[in-house]
Amino acid sequence: MANTKVLIVGAGPTGLTAANELARLGVQVKIIDKTSVRSEKSRAIGVHAGTLESLENSFGKDFCRKLIGAGHKVRTAFLHVYSKAPIRVDLGVIPSVYNFVLILPQSKTEQLLEEELNKSSIYVDRNTEWASLREVDGKVLSILRDRQGHQTEVTSDFVIGADGAHSAIRNALHLPFRGDAYKLEFIQGDVEIEWPWPYGDIRSFLSSKGFLACFPLSSNGSGNGSGKRKGNGDYRLVMVQPNKADSRATKVSLNDFAAAVKSICPEIRIKRETWLSRYSVHHRITNRLRCGRVFLAGDAAHVHSPIGGQGMNTGMQEALNLSFKLATVICKEAPLSLLEHYESECLPVAKDILRATDLATRFGLASNHRINDFAKSFVVPLMAKNKWIRQAVIKGISRVSIARKEIDNRSREKP
Ligand SMILES: Cc1cc2nc3c(=O)[nH]c(=O)nc-3n(C[C@H](O)[C@H](O)[C@H](O)COP(=O)(O)OP(=O)(O)OC[C@H]3O[C@@H](n4cnc5c(N)ncnc54)[C@H](O)[C@@H]3O)c2cc1C
Numbered sequence: 001m002a003n004t005k006v007l008i009v010g011a012g013p014t015g016l017t018a019a020n021e022l023a024r025l026g027v028q029v030k031i032i033d034k035t036s037v038r039s040e041k042s043r044a045i046g047v048h049a050g051t052l053e054s055l056e057n058s059f060g061k062d063f064c065r066k067l068i069g070a071g072h073k074v075r076t077a078f079l080h081v082y083s084k085a086p087i088r089v090d091l092g093v094i095p096s097v098y099n100f101v102l103i104l105p106q107s108k109t110e111q112l113l114e115e116e117l118n119k120s121s122i123y124v125d126r127n128t129e130w131a132s133l134r135e136v137d138g139k140v141l142s143i144l145r146d147r148q149g150h151q152t153e154v155t156s157d158f159v160i161g162a163d164g165a166h167s168a169i170r171n172a173l174h175l176p177f178r179g180d181a182y183k184l185e186f187i188q189g190d191v192e193i194e195w196p197w198p199y200g201d202i203r204s205f206l207s208s209k210g211f212l213a214c215f216p217l218s219s220n221g222s223g224n225g226s227g228k229r230k231g232n233g234d235y236r237l238v239m240v241q242p243n244k245a246d247s248r249a250t251k252v253s254l255n256d257f258a259a260a261v262k263s264i265c266p267e268i269r270i271k272r273e274t275w276l277s278r279y280s281v282h283h284r285i286t287n288r289l290r291c292g293r294v295f296l297a298g299d300a301a302h303v304h305s306p307i308g309g310q311g312m313n314t315g316m317q318e319a320l321n322l323s324f325k326l327a328t329v330i331c332k333e334a335p336l337s338l339l340e341h342y343e344s345e346c347l348p349v350a351k352d353i354l355r356a357t358d359l360a361t362r363f364g365l366a367s368n369h370r371i372n373d374f375a376k377s378f379v380v381p382l383m384a385k386n387k388w389i390r391q392a393v394i395k396g397i398s399r400v401s402i403a404r405k406e407i408d409n410r411s412r413e414k415p
Pocket of ligand 1: 010012033034106129131164165167298306308
């Protein structure tokens with residue numbers, strides 16, 4: 001039977017962040033994942049300033065430089081509403097040295113986190129599925145299964161369930177996952193586009209045909225940064241449509257995707273696609289992040305609409321919070337009661353994020369015409385006129401205050 005101090009189930013961004021932090025703090029850790037290889041899908045593309053501050057605090061400036069070097073800094077966003085002059089949103093107001101949104105595909109974030117972990121000679125045990133657990137004599141006994149169905153036992157002081165939205169650990173703990181599915185579906189594509197605006201900014205379009213958000217995926221576009229020349233380059237385009245009963249069965253074709261994009265913004269021409277996907281979105285949260293020696297973090301504990309790009313960022317910040325506390329208990333003999341603070345600190349943050357993203361999703365993207373008209377005639381003009389509102393929204397999304405609070409808490413928790 002194998003022994004470890006902390007068993008981490010799931011090598012997504014949450015699990016990998018936790019493994020890195022525990023390893024850095026000298027805790028013996030084992031991380032498993034049921035998949036055979038890391039996912040190549042880009043999924044989350046925004047790393048926020050607060051997350052970068054938290055990562056710098058734990059893994060140092062060099063690691064942040066690596067992330068930034070692999071990605072693309074965005075400092076300006078534009079909101080085009082019903083063909084009116086676009087509203088400019090300056091991301092430079094984010095109160096941080098990282099006063100931008102870092103666009104970096106999740107696959108790359110995971111790759112860099114895994115490479116960082118490997119430097120401590122810790123490797124993800126792939127093809128290894130967590131199956132069940134029970135607490136025995138102040139330890140957790142987990143049963144793991146390989147692809148052939150062979151079972152092994154691992155004993156650990158603690159388990160972190162970072163096993164994503166369908167968390168088997170959450171289910172085994174009989175924790176509820178309350179919430180609902182939106183009656184909307186997200187259709188997104190990583191595509192090469194041509195348009196009349198400079199490359200490199202985030203642009204969103206709201207029209208009677210729907211909502212379209214465009215995020216630059218690399219710094220290689222033409223017209224980048226010139227502010228004048230028209231640009232083309234690789235973009236993530238995200239649209240929201242009412243859910244169709246049969247949509248799960250149908251793949252998105254490039255023609256349909258391009259037509260839907262054109263109906264919202266006729267100026268966009270799609271030249272090539274690398275990834276098209278359609279997915280429905282849930283907003284759900286559990287009511288506990290801890291049951292005895294077992295913890296939940298990331299999507300295992302909460303899932304929300306991708307608006308605001310908070311999912312991956314929330315999981316990574318939770319992983320840092322929890323790992324620091326576990327390391328303090330394991331290595332510095334702090335009392336077990338310190339671990340209670342993980343839930344009391346992180347669950348309210350997750351609930352707030354869920355509420356905010358839920359409101360934005362229902363409000364901004366509603367197919368309901370009355371709500372749409374309200375957005376057009378009241379909310380958008382208010383935002384256009386009031387830079388303080390825009391700044392407050394940007395600062396909230398940046399997660400800087402969450403990061404600073406967490407960094408402050410750490411200095412108080414040091415025994
Ligand atoms: C299309 C798409 C677009 C998105 N866009 C954004 C965005 O723009 N911004 C944002 O912040 N978020 C976005 N998200 C959400 C983001 O991807 C998630 O919030 C993030 O992946 C959560 O990370 P995680 O590590 O908690 O869980 P996951 O990434 O789901 O990782 C869980 C891991 O656990 C493993 N696992 C599961 N069960 C077991 C088991 N029993 N045993 C062993 N291993 C197991 C899985 O194989 C997986 O590797 C998007 C998601 C999707 C699908």
